[in-house]
Amino acid sequence: MTTAPQLVVHRDKELMAQAAAARLITKIVDAQAARGSASVVLTGGRNGNGLLAALGASPARDAIDWSRLDLWWGDERFLPDGDPERNVTQAREALLDSVPLDPARVHPMPASDGPYGGDADAAAEAYAAELAAAAQPENHAEAPSFDVLLLGVGPDTHVASLFPEHPGVRETERTVIGVHGAPKPPPTRISLTLPAIRSAREVWLLAAGEDKAQAAAIALSGAGEIQAPAAGAYGRSRTLWLLDSAAASQLPRDLYPPASP
């Protein structure tokens, strides 16, 4: 089932990051109260890291029971462990190193100097097995029911490492794939697929800045997911686009009416 996207537009990217962080804290606290633990899928990119930094700066971060939080990644740049360009390295710097997480609940995607060497496809297969092992058996699913899956949106409408017209965006069976020849560096990556993204309860897409305006307009105006992967990113119970006003500036009027003067 497709959930119709809901839009929230903030004045600027700083406010967007702070409001998204506040929203995420509440969501994690509620999930922990309801189910004992929470699971979040992190994204790479400036907006995802901005959200993590804002979360770290919020006094309300102490409301989270960090030992009962599972963290996964939506994609990874296939580079050696500790490389500053890896999404996990950037997330650690932005937040993860400063909170008391249970290391057994933190699930980074494999690095290119790990057990699978430079074989991104084998690394992707291993991550798929990790996801399947964490899936709730009663759901007969290949991936857990993530509470929130975060995605940055590229200016070309890519999400995770699923690029327009690239083979990965057509994947319908596997939950995780090796990506080769990505248009955004580095060329070799690992990514969740659209079916895995859609196993999340809630998918939140983050877009800030003028260079995202066209992408947001295209993805939200009925484009196909092969041409505009962000259009295929939706959650089982909610799909939320969090934008700043620059990224919302080209949205069709029926989606986001500009404020009256």
Ligand SMILES: O=C(O)[C@H](O)[C@@H](O)[C@H](O)[C@H](O)COP(=O)(O)O
């Ligand atoms: O590994 C990556 O580069 C990302 O996961 C990628 O999908 C990113 O989220 C978008 O390109 C948006 O990035 P920005 O938030 O920096 O614009």
